[in-house]
Amino acid sequence: MNDTNLPIVVVSNIVKRFYNRKPGTIGRNSWVIEALKGVSLQIRRGEIVSVVGESGCGKSTLAKSIALLLRPDTGTISINGTATNSLSRNDLRSLGQKIHLIFQDPYSSLNPRLSAGDIIMEPLIIQKVGSRGDRINSVVHALSDVGLRPSDFNKYPHQFSGGQRQRIAIARALVSNPDLIIADEPLSALDVSIQSQIINLLMDLKKKRNLTYLFISHDLSVVSHVADKVIVMYKGHIIESGPAESVFRTPLHPYTNLLISSTPELGKNKRKLCAQRVVDIELGNDKNFACLFYKHCHKASEICHFQTPSPDSESFLTDEHWAKCHFPGHVQPKMQNSS
Amino acid sequence: MDEAPLLSIKNLRIAFPIQVADGYSDLFVVNDVSLNLGAREIMAVVGESGSGKTTMALATLGLIPSPGCIKNGKILFNGLDLLTLDKKTTRHYRGNRISIIFQDPTTALNPTLTVGDQILEAYILHNQNSYIKVQELVIDLLVKVGINDPKRIFDSYPHQLSGGLRQRAIIAMALICKPELLIADEPTTSLDTTIQAQILDLLLDLQEQFGMSILFISHNLALVSQFAHKVAVMYAGKIMEILPAKDIVNKSVHPYTKGLLGLLPSIETRGQVLPSLPGSLSEEDVLSLGCPFANRCPSVKEICHVECPSLSSPTTRHQFACHAVPTINELL
Ligand SMILES: Nc1ncnc2c1ncn2[C@@H]1O[C@H](COP(=O)(O)OP(=O)(O)OP(=O)(O)O)[C@@H](O)[C@H]1O
Ligand SMILES: Nc1ncnc2c1ncn2[C@@H]1O[C@H](COP(=O)(O)OP(=O)(O)OP(=O)(O)O)[C@@H](O)[C@H]1O
Ligand SMILES: [Mg+2]
Ligand SMILES: [Mg+2]
Numbered sequence: 001m002n003d004t005n006l007p008i009v010v011v012s013n014i015v016k017r018f019y020n021r022k023p024g025t026i027g028r029n030s031w032v033i034e035a036l037k038g039v040s041l042q043i044r045r046g047e048i049v050s051v052v053g054e055s056g057c058g059k060s061t062l063a064k065s066i067a068l069l070l071r072p073d074t075g076t077i078s079i080n081g082t083a084t085n086s087l088s089r090n091d092l093r094s095l096g097q098k099i100h101l102i103f104q105d106p107y108s109s110l111n112p113r114l115s116a117g118d119i120i121m122e123p124l125i126i127q128k129v130g131s132r133g134d135r136i137n138s139v140v141h142a143l144s145d146v147g148l149r150p151s152d153f154n155k156y157p158h159q160f161s162g163g164q165r166q167r168i169a170i171a172r173a174l175v176s177n178p179d180l181i182i183a184d185e186p187l188s189a190l191d192v193s194i195q196s197q198i199i200n201l202l203m204d205l206k207k208k209r210n211l212t213y214l215f216i217s218h219d220l221s222v223v224s225h226v227a228d229k230v231i232v233m234y235k236g237h238i239i240e241s242g243p244a245e246s247v248f249r250t251p252l253h254p255y256t257n258l259l260i261s262s263t264p265e266l267g268k269n270k271r272k273l274c275a276q277r278v279v280d281i282e283l284g285n286d287k288n289f290a291c292l293f294y295k296h297c298h299k300a301s302e303i304c305h306f307q308t309p310s311p312d313s314e315s316f317l318t319d320e321h322w323a324k325c326h327f328p329g330h331v332q333p334k335m336q337n338s339s
Numbered sequence: 340m341d342e343a344p345l346l347s348i349k350n351l352r353i354a355f356p357i358q359v360a361d362g363y364s365d366l367f368v369v370n371d372v373s374l375n376l377g378a379r380e381i382m383a384v385v386g387e388s389g390s391g392k393t394t395m396a397l398a399t400l401g402l403i404p405s406p407g408c409i410k411n412g413k414i415l416f417n418g419l420d421l422l423t424l425d426k427k428t429t430r431h432y433r434g435n436r437i438s439i440i441f442q443d444p445t446t447a448l449n450p451t452l453t454v455g456d457q458i459l460e461a462y463i464l465h466n467q468n469s470y471i472k473v474q475e476l477v478i479d480l481l482v483k484v485g486i487n488d489p490k491r492i493f494d495s496y497p498h499q500l501s502g503g504l505r506q507r508a509i510i511a512m513a514l515i516c517k518p519e520l521l522i523a524d525e526p527t528t529s530l531d532t533t534i535q536a537q538i539l540d541l542l543l544d545l546q547e548q549f550g551m552s553i554l555f556i557s558h559n560l561a562l563v564s565q566f567a568h569k570v571a572v573m574y575a576g577k578i579m580e581i582l583p584a585k586d587i588v589n590k591s592v593h594p595y596t597k598g599l600l601g602l603l604p605s606i607e608t609r610g611q612v613l614p615s616l617p618g619s620l621s622e623e624d625v626l627s628l629g630c631p632f633a634n635r636c637p638s639v640k641e642i643c644h645v646e647c648p649s650l651s652s653p654t655t656r657h658q659f660a661c662h663a664v665p666t667i668n669e670l671l
Contacts, residue, residue: 018499020491020494020495020499031491031494033491052531053531054531054533055485055502055503055504055529055530055531055534056501056503060502104502104529105444105445107443107444108444108445144619147619149619149621149622151622160389161388161389161392161393162388162442162525163388163389163558164388164389185528185529188525188528188529189388189442189528190558191385191386191387191388191390191558191599192558192560192599192602192603193387193598193599193602193615194387194388195558195604196602196604196613196614197615199604199613200613200615203612218503218528218530218532218535219559220532221603221604222604224604224606224609225604225605225608225609225613226604244606245606245609248606249606258533259531259532259533260532262532262533264532264536264559264561264562264564264565265561265565266561266587266588266600266603267587267589
């Protein structure tokens with residue numbers, strides 16, 4: 001059990017579908033959406049794994065699945081070596097206590113009837129940690145860690161600004177002392193001063209408590225600062241994965257490249273930000289292409305049309321860094337006449 | 340810009356009552372804020388989390404949550420004081436001539452209606468057209484905000500959408516009536532960089548084609564420096580500095596603005612402890628007669644603790660409120 005290299009989370013090939021069927025309607029308003037289309041990953045203890053990618057590509061669905069709040073349709077998730085598929089609800093709950101999910105939306109995720117102090121304290125009560133006095137102390141401590149005041153203890157969620165609510169959610173995660181924190185856009189509503197304070201705090205806890213993070217964010221500057229490993233998702237698939245430095249300095253997949261190059265830069269005054277549009281105007285018929293990025297890719301060639309790229313030998317930069325692309329990094333398709 | 344501003348906020352003060360030892364006292368979360376937004380202009384508002392940005396935005400449409408209340412000031416829209424309007428007239432302006440992209444998605448979307456119906460309703464409230472036509476309009480706009488399966492989104496309920504899809508639905512709802520003034524409160528926080536760029540392009544198009552003005556609240560300094568014309572920096576309910584966005588890196592003078600610029604993480608800062616502003620904002624700072632930033636300021640002077648600096652004249656392109664910075668005249 002003391003093997004620290006044992007991954008804390010192993011996700012293998014999970015698929016998650018959502019169905020929408022309005023009672024009484026056939027066809028018109030019903031659809032199935034596959035939010036995760038076979039995702040596999042590992043998170044090692046003490047590591048910060050960051051998930052980035054298109055809005056709507058399944059990041060929050062992945063987060064909720066790993067936090068054991070959603071059951072995947074197929075595939076398995078193991079936590080600390082325990083496969084979770086066949087566990088009873090009770091076992092799931094006790095396993096889940098070691099994982100804390102910070103939800104994406106700081107507005108609907110806080111119980112409006114509890115004060116900030118009680119919200120932060122709740123995990124301590126559930127875990128039966130310490131006396132009431134101890135608990136209050138840890139809460140006050142956590143409040144100041146995230147830049148809130150002791151007097152905020154008795155305020156209710158609606159009395160806080162967006163960024164302050166987000167910090168209540170972070171404080172709650174910190175006091176619950178989990179092994180794994182899954183943070184879904186935890187810093188998106190914070191000003192840069194509070195943001196850097198909290199980043200420092202998270203990094204410090206990682207060192208001191210050997211905490212593990214799954215960190216979902218659209219802010220690539222933050223990700224490039226904090227992450228050990230980066231996973232890039234696109235339409236329910238992982239399309240690139242590797243050590244953070246490697247991914248940011250030598251992105252392999254054209255989509256990763258596009259994401260990085262669309263990041264705004266301080267002081268550059270270019271009025272038109274977007275050179276390349278990434279939206280299918282024809283409605284949702286990308287199923288016809290083997291590579292999901294086909295229509296937006298400047299490198300798209302014939303092979304991309306009919307053969308799904310897999311992380312085979314040609315897509316590897318190193319063992320650790322790979323992408324699902326036929327022409328990764330600087331590899332260019334051979335010139336061919338497209339007609 | 341010589342013409343009268345489209346939106347002019349004058350000496351706005353908004354307070355929430357807070358409990359103190361002997362009863363209640365007013366905590367000013369927007370404290371003597373004045374700013375002008377010209378037609379076709381994009382002004383960004385950045386600043387501390389909790390500095391009153393959202394509250395100021397909500398005030399323009401009479402949406403301050405109780406028990407908050409406006410203690411003082413005017414909000415002029417085309418010369419008309421929005422704070423004096425009755426409910427019915429405010430409703431005519433809201434969503435039609437002035438629209439707001441709320442920071443809080445739960446106030447913007449009704450969980451019991453499909454997203455499409457809500458956007459459609461926002462349009463029909465102020466315009467007349469056939470259902471089919473409006474539906475086309477909505478679908479078209481959903482595509483423009485970067486949604487590639489608009490039919491599914493149209494028929495979805497808010498809880499069935501990802502954070503970013505929901506945010507884009509709210510953006511579409513705010514834009515459907517082509518408002519003259521758009522107030523966008525952190526509109527792109529749940530969007531990836533490519534979609535963010537696309538939405539900003541769309542806003543720029545609307546600004547150029549229809550002369551829309553935008554008040555753009557954001558924490559992303561890099562984004563703001565590229566997208567906006569002017570930037571207003573807020574701290575503890577006060578405006579600290581207003582300057583042309585392109586100058587924010589090289590010409591900002593306020594210690595708070597300069598402090599913020601030095602804190603950004605990047606791939607180059609990996610493994611380092613990020614710098615942060617010393618201390619934190621306390622309630623005393625907000626209630627003090629002096630500058631609320633004084634206790635954290637590297638260039639603090641004695642006067643800063645007793646007298647709050649006022650913002651320099653609104654006619655200059657670069658305004659700031661700081662005792663430690665020589666006035667523009669002295670700089671010249
Ligand atoms: N409860 C649900 N019912 C139906 N569809 C859902 C549900 N939850 C998510 N989806 C759909 O699954 C897809 C993936 O959603 P998810 O929230 O995982 O995206 P995301 O990557 O977190 O996006 P964002 O960056 O915008 O938050 C989206 O198309 C979304 O509409
Ligand atoms: N209903 C309320 N009762 C009491 N105080 C409130 C209430 N609503 C907001 N406040 C306080 O008013 C201040 C300003 O809030 P506001 O939401 O305007 O901040 P903001 O600048 O938008 O912050 P953020 O960037 O975090 O969204 C905050 O300190 C908040 O605690
Ligand atoms: Mg999400
Ligand atoms: Mg706000």
